[in-house]
Amino acid sequence: MSRFEADRIEKVKGALNTCTMCGFCKSVCPSFKAIGWDSALSRGRIALTYGLLNGDIEADGSVVENISTCTPCADCVRRCPSKVDIVGIIEMCRADLVKNGLMLPKHRSMAESVKKNGNPYGEKGPAADALGMKPHAADIGYFAGCTAAYRSKDTARAAMSILRKLGIDFTTVDEVCCGSVLQRIGVDEEEVVALMKRNVAAIGSLGVKTLVLSCAGCYRMFKIEYPKFVDVPFEVVHISEFLAKQDLKLSPLDGVITYHDPCHLGRHCGVYDAPREVINKFPGVNYREMEYNRAASHCCGGGGGVRAAYPEEAAKIASSRLDEAAFADTIVTTCPFCVTNLGSSKNDRRVKIADLVELVDSHLAI
Numbered sequence: 001m002s003r004f005e006a007d008r009i010e011k012v013k014g015a016l017n018t019c020t021m022c023g024f025c026k027s028v029c030p031s032f033k034a035i036g037w038d039s040a041l042s043r044g045r046i047a048l049t050y051g052l053l054n055g056d057i058e059a060d061g062s063v064v065e066n067i068s069t070c071t072p073c074a075d076c077v078r079r080c081p082s083k084v085d086i087v088g089i090i091e092m093c094r095a096d097l098v099k100n101g102l103m104l105p106k107h108r109s110m111a112e113s114v115k116k117n118g119n120p121y122g123e124k125g126p127a128a129d130a131l132g133m134k135p136h137a138a139d140i141g142y143f144a145g146c147t148a149a150y151r152s153k154d155t156a157r158a159a160m161s162i163l164r165k166l167g168i169d170f171t172t173v174d175e176v177c178c179g180s181v182l183q184r185i186g187v188d189e190e191e192v193v194a195l196m197k198r199n200v201a202a203i204g205s206l207g208v209k210t211l212v213l214s215c216a217g218c219y220r221m222f223k224i225e226y227p228k229f230v231d232v233p234f235e236v237v238h239i240s241e242f243l244a245k246q247d248l249k250l251s252p253l254d255g256v257i258t259y260h261d262p263c264h265l266g267r268h269c270g271v272y273d274a275p276r277e278v279i280n281k282f283p284g285v286n287y288r289e290m291e292y293n294r295a296a297s298h299c300c301g302g303g304g305g306v307r308a309a310y311p312e313e314a315a316k317i318a319s320s321r322l323d324e325a326a327f328a329d330t331i332v333t334t335c336p337f338c339v340t341n342l343g344s345s346k347n348d349r350r351v352k353i354a355d356l357v358e359l360v361d362s363h364l365a366i
């Protein structure tokens with residue numbers, strides 16, 4: 001077998017050497033909890049990456065699997081006393097695996113679909129058509145993201161309905177995949193940057209001053225990742241931040257409500273207050289936090305291409321998160337992907353799962 005080329009891993013060599021193998025990450029890693037092996041844990045993945053870098057191990061199927069079952073939730077990064085950039089290491093390792101031709105078939109088909117169709121779901125038409133609204137010049141743009149445009153359409157419909165009810169002149173944008181899925185699964189940076197440029201140009205051509213997003217993954221891309229590679233000439237806000245500043249005339253909610261922080265919105269972007277402020281706008285709301293909340297929130301299990309390639313593991317992680325919300329009637333979140341993955345768990349529990357925008361739209365007076 002030819003030698004494994006580890007040029008991206010080489011860049012995180014310093015971080016690799018900082019891990020003391022203390023095992024603090026073991027108490028939080030969702031994939032470890034679902035799989036049960038140290039190799040599917042932060043420090044195990046660091047050891048595998050180190051082995052690849054030094055040529056001590058072969059990049060076989062088990063290495064690919066253990067590196068690919070990380071949901072990049074970043075809970076280990078929060079927990080790590082040595083502040084190791086674990087997510088950075090794992091994503092560099094994935095990029096080198098892909099570069100060496102080792103890509104999961106499911107991930108390969110998603111990447112090919114993004115290249116061909118502009119979305120990972122194999123959908124042919126533009127997102128704006130799926131959303132039923134042609135783009136036009138406006139100060140406020142709405143970026144639905146592929147999941148809400150093609151799969152969780154209720155989320156996109158609700159977000160657009162709220163904006164209409166608030167009397168806001170907004171536009172859809174001629175969007176393609178934000179690039180999150182490609183960046184997470186290790187696709188070449190050039191392809192991700194091409195999507196960034198394509199989206200920023202399309203949004204800019206409409207004169208958009210504020211881009212509103214309802215997907216936590218897309219929001220992270222525009223807020224954190226895009227500015228590393230391209231100039232972003234508009235404000236980027238998650239819809240929860242936008243709604244927190246609005247005067248919302250809402251009718252009351254029934255039952256006990258709790259909130260699940262999506263990893264992309266919470267730990268990756270630090271947005272914890274805005275969704276809670278919106279929930280608190282419902283008159284007399286009976287709100288209770290889950291034990292693991294805000295920065296310590298547990299992952300839904302679906303991110304980083306895990307749901308696509310390892311649905312059983314993703315559902316297992318979702319199931320354990322739903323168990324933590326057993327006291328609630330409704331678990332609210334702010335990411336269509338979390339709604340979908342939490343919903344994929346064998347859910348014979350009483351708890352309902354809802355995106356915040358759907359809850360707001362169904363209780364918002366015109």
Ligand code: SF4
Nearest residue numbers: 019020022023025080
């Ligand atoms: S907590 Fe940090 S230093 Fe400790 S084993 Fe995990 S990654 Fe390594």
Ligand code: SF4
Nearest residue numbers: 029070071073074076
């Ligand atoms: S990012 Fe999450 S899933 Fe990945 S190793 Fe860290 S704790 Fe585990």
